[in-house]
Amino acid sequence: MALYGRSFLKLLDFTPEEIRVLLDLSKRLKREKRLHIGHKHLTGRNVVLLFEKTSTRTRCAFEVAAMDLGMGVTFLDPVSSQMGRKESIEDTARVLGRMYDGIEYRGFSQNTVELLAKYAGVPVWNGLTDEFHPTQMLADLLTIEEKLGKLEGVKVTFMGDARNNVANSLMIACAKMGMHFTACAPRELFPNGELVECARSVAKNTGATVTLTEHVSEGTVDADALYTDIWVSMGEPESVWAERIRLLKPYQVNEAAFSRAKEEAIFLHCLPSYHDLKTEIGKDIHEKFGLAEMEVTDSVFESPRSVVFDEAENRLHTIKAVMLATLSK
Numbered sequence: 524m525a526l527y528g529r530s531f532l533k534l535l536d537f538t539p540e541e542i543r544v545l546l547d548l549s550k551r552l553k554r555e556k557r558l559h560i561g562h563k564h565l566t567g568r569n570v571v572l573l574f575e576k577t578s579t580r581t582r583c584a585f586e587v588a589a590m591d592l593g594m595g596v597t598f599l600d601p602v603s604s605q606m607g608r609k610e611s612i613e614d615t616a617r618v619l620g621r622m623y624d625g626i627e628y629r630g631f632s633q634n635t636v637e638l639l640a641k642y643a644g645v646p647v648w649n650g651l652t653d654e655f656h657p658t659q660m661l662a663d664l665l666t667i668e669e670k671l672g673k674l675e676g677v678k679v680t681f682m683g684d685a686r687n688n689v690a691n692s693l694m695i696a697c698a699k700m701g702m703h704f705t706a707c708a709p710r711e712l713f714p715n716g717e718l719v720e721c722a723r724s725v726a727k728n729t730g731a732t733v734t735l736t737e738h739v740s741e742g743t744v745d746a747d748a749l750y751t752d753i754w755v756s757m758g759e760p761e762s763v764w765a766e767r768i769r770l771l772k773p774y775q776v777n778e779a780a781f782s783r784a785k786e787e788a789i790f791l792h793c794l795p796s797y798h799d800l801k802t803e804i805g806k807d808i809h810e811k812f813g814l815a816e817m818e819v820t821d822s823v824f825e826s827p828r829s830v831v832f833d834e835a836e837n838r839l840h841t842i843k844a845v846m847l848a849t850l851s852k
């Protein structure tokens with residue numbers, strides 16, 4: 524397989540055909556899992572998961588996927604390894620590369636995951652950095668294809684902090700797969716200009732389009748999918764909440780936003796989400812700012828349009844595909 528030995532650091536490194544191979548492999552693995560057809564193709568191999576930020580989906584998807592493939596797994600959180608404080612990224616990469624067949628990394632800088640990949644000598648997979656969240660995108664593309672029957676020509680609108688890791692990756696994913704991406708956000712939170720140019724140059728070859736708008740009515744019109752993410756990402760200081768709420772309140776995904784979208788439009792969210800008062804942060808924001816729901820209303824989140832739990836499940840099948848494709852010849 525052409526993907527053998529490769530790292531999965533960002534979608535920009537992959538052609539549309541390679542992304543298609545990963546999506547098709549994900550579908551096969553999902554089908555097999557449903558039918559209880561075992562696929563321990565990597566028995567005897569071992570992977571290590573490095574998490575400098577918290578996670579539910581990504582960690583569990585990597586662990587279960589590795590076990591389904593027959594592999595051993597080590598999980599390291601920020602306080603249980605020497606990485607960063609007592610040992611450089613370069614040295615850590617070379618040590619782990621001698622012991623493991625693959626390395627997953629979630630943390631802050633994209634540069635760290637790129638450095639790990641440069642020095643490890645084994646595939647490194649990006650489980651989220653401040654800049655990109657590429658494994659999330661495979662799950663999102665798979666979910667869109669399952670629900671809408673295609674990717675090409677599908678109009679996806681991201682509402683919210685359009686310069687965050689998920690929005691950046693979604694813009695690139697759509698550009699690669701011939702989709703119409705719209706970032707619907709206040710100007711202050713538009714994606715980085717260089718990345719937009721990069722996405723537009725990819726789009727030229729795939730028939731995709733990349734649009735930025737401040738206007739909700741323009742951004743949501745005829746959308747096939749509305750996508751949002753939390754307004755303040757991991758690693759950002761608490762002090763940004765007030766300003767973020769002020770900027771993003773008009774971009775909440777609610778019934779009004781869906782009123783201009785296609786009738787059968789779906790709702791996507793990478794999760795976790797603040798759609799009610801059942802979380803500590805949700806309650807805290809409610810006390811401080813009076814908001815009972817944030818980036819999405821509870822009614823949209825719980826509606827039949829919402830495909831967020833299929834999307835979450837697809838993290839497992841797509842992450843498994845990435846490990847299988849990059850670790851087997």
Ligand code: CP
Pocket residue numbers: 577578579580581582651659793794795
């Ligand atoms: N969507 C996502 O990456 O979730 P976790 O932070 O729980 O891994």
Ligand code: NVA
Pocket residue numbers: 651687688689752753755756757793794795
């Ligand atoms: N933008 C979010 C994504 C979480 C999966 C964050 O970085 O916290």
